[in-house]
Amino acid sequence: MLARVDRHIGEVTMSETTVPPGSRAFEPMPVSLDVRNVEPLSLAGLTVVVATKKGVFYLTAAPGRARFTLLGPSFLGHIVHHAVVDPRDRRTLLVALRTGHLGPTVFRSTDFGASWREASKPPAFAKPKDARKSVAVEQVFWLTPGHADEPGAWYAGTSPEGLFRTEDGGDTWQGVAGWNDHPKWIEWTGDMSQRNPDGSPIHSILIDPRDAKHMYFGTGSAGVFETTDQGASWKLLNTGMLSPTGPDPHPEFGYDPHCMQLHPRAPDLLYQQNHCGIYRMHRPDARWVRIGDNMPRDVGDIGFPIALHPRDPQTAWVFPMDGTDVWPRTCPGGRPAVYRTRDGGESWTRLDAGFPARAWYTVLRQSMAVDAEPTVGVYLGTTNGEVWGSVDEGERWTCLAAHLPHVYSVEVADFST
Amino acid sequence: MQVAIPSVLQSYTNGARVVAANGATVAALLADLDARYPGIRFRMINEADALRPHVRIFVNREAVTDLGRPLAPSDAVVIVQALSGG
Numbered sequence: 001m002l003a004r005v006d007r008h009i010g011e012v013t014m015s016e017t018t019v020p021p022g023s024r025a026f027e028p029m030p031v032s033l034d035v036r037n038v039e040p041l042s043l044a045g046l047t048v049v050v051a052t053k054k055g056v057f058y059l060t061a062a063p064g065r066a067r068f069t070l071l072g073p074s075f076l077g078h079i080v081h082h083a084v085v086d087p088r089d090r091r092t093l094l095v096a097l098r099t100g101h102l103g104p105t106v107f108r109s110t111d112f113g114a115s116w117r118e119a120s121k122p123p124a125f126a127k128p129k130d131a132r133k134s135v136a137v138e139q140v141f142w143l144t145p146g147h148a149d150e151p152g153a154w155y156a157g158t159s160p161e162g163l164f165r166t167e168d169g170g171d172t173w174q175g176v177a178g179w180n181d182h183p184k185w186i187e188w189t190g191d192m193s194q195r196n197p198d199g200s201p202i203h204s205i206l207i208d209p210r211d212a213k214h215m216y217f218g219t220g221s222a223g224v225f226e227t228t229d230q231g232a233s234w235k236l237l238n239t240g241m242l243s244p245t246g247p248d249p250h251p252e253f254g255y256d257p258h259c260m261q262l263h264p265r266a267p268d269l270l271y272q273q274n275h276c277g278i279y280r281m282h283r284p285d286a287r288w289v290r291i292g293d294n295m296p297r298d299v300g301d302i303g304f305p306i307a308l309h310p311r312d313p314q315t316a317w318v319f320p321m322d323g324t325d326v327w328p329r330t331c332p333g334g335r336p337a338v339y340r341t342r343d344g345g346e347s348w349t350r351l352d353a354g355f356p357a358r359a360w361y362t363v364l365r366q367s368m369a370v371d372a373e374p375t376v377g378v379y380l381g382t383t384n385g386e387v388w389g390s391v392d393e394g395e396r397w398t399c400l401a402a403h404l405p406h407v408y409s410v411e412v413a414d415f416s417t
Numbered sequence: 418m419q420v421a422i423p424s425v426l427q428s429y430t431n432g433a434r435v436v437a438a439n440g441a442t443v444a445a446l447l448a449d450l451d452a453r454y455p456g457i458r459f460r461m462i463n464e465a466d467a468l469r470p471h472v473r474i475f476v477n478r479e480a481v482t483d484l485g486r487p488l489a490p491s492d493a494v495v496i497v498q499a500l501s502g503g
Contacts, residue, residue: 099460
């Protein structure tokens with residue numbers, strides 16, 4: 001019999017391993033971490049999917065969105081960065097998670113969340129040809145369903161900045177070599193020692209609904225990239241932005257687009273909430289225009305998320321944060337508010353009805369989303385574990401859930417069959 | 418040989434806390450484990466062939482970091498997963 005191992009090293013508690021006598025018969029088992037739903041789950045109707053530091057929760061709406069019911073969690077205890085529903089079938093969910101110290105992976109459900117299965121080949125870098133680039137995926141940070149003409153295709157953005165694609169609904173993932181093996185990858189992604197505390201991810205993977213080969217994404221180290229050949233080659237799209245690093249405010253790369261959105265009905269229109277302001281770009285122009293200059297001076301235009309109206313390209317919502325001095329990353333002045341533009345950023349309206357007079361939290365880049373109802377619902381999750389919703393396009397806000405873990409992402413799905 | 422599996426990885430082994438696996442080295446043992454329980458190796462070893470943080474492998478109570486360490490059929494292997502953080 002082997003010894004029981006039960007020791008403490010500083011704050012690290014080693015898990016218990018007790019070895020019973022004898023050996024067990026070999027039985028190959030399906031790949032699976034223990035991610036059982038805490039309670040039986042089968043999602044239906046309009047649902048706000050909330051990924052947190054401790055698992056995934058669900059807010060299902062009653063007809064008319066008069067009431068939301070909190071369900072879950074799934075993946076209790078696992079760090080979930082993104083949970084996304086496939087709009088192409090409205091029953092498949094993919095979840096990007098990091099399981100304690102066991103590294104990153106992706107899980108998928110094809111039955112409205114009732115059961116989950118781990119990817120048999122999670123996103124992982126290929127063996128490096130360049131010895132300097134010996135990196136491993138630390139987090140799967142972002143998930144984007146593929147083009148409508150490519151059922152089963154998804155993209156994943158990771159930290160460090162890797163781009164991966166699956167063509168089988170999330171079971172096996174391959175690196176997009178045109179990015180992961182790009183000769184300038186190290187130059188663009190920077191010195192590993194200079195990365196953000198939580199890593200520097202690829203995020204905001206956007207696919208042109210008119211052309212599956214036309215894509216964008218953002219990184220926190222280089223800026224915005226565009227491809228017109230489905231990832232075989234990439235070009236920078238940074239002109240007009242302000243760089244937060246270095247003496248040159250307009251270098252070729254070195255920008256920090258926190259969140260970028262492409263309007264689904266006007267796919268030439270891009271919006272961006274950046275480390276250094278709110279921007280808009282109307283292709284084929286290749287210059288970002290800072291529309292955050294129109295925000296109130298005492299609020300500023302720093303923040304993480306930006307959400308777009310599903311039908312009106314001129315309407316967007318942001319949740320500003322304090323970006324002064326040491327960057328508190330809380331609501332400016334401790335006064336939470338959403339700001340909305342109806343004219344493409346020419347003007348902004350403060351929307352704080354329902355929010356507390358004082359609160360000190362942040363809304364992260366994946367944590368603001370909209371539904372597609374005739375009067376659009378807007379939803380956001382906070383770093384102190386609250387989910388807020390407005391069913392009148394931001395005019396009045398209601399706390400839909402509190403006392404959840406730190407919210408990492410909010411997505412809206414309609415599971416109606 | 419017998420390999421003790423930490424609780425956080427026992428979902429890969431259908432709850433078994435001890436499994437049988439073979440290998441002339443630690444690396445070969447982990448490869449054999451992965452063949453029997455697909456995906457389990459990647460939870461311990463990343464794509465750069467490095468042990469993930471807080472994963473420890475003991476052979477006869479000796480902590481092993483060299484995956485090329487030879488193994489004998491009589492060796493007892495214990496895999497330990499630390500838990501930390503808030």
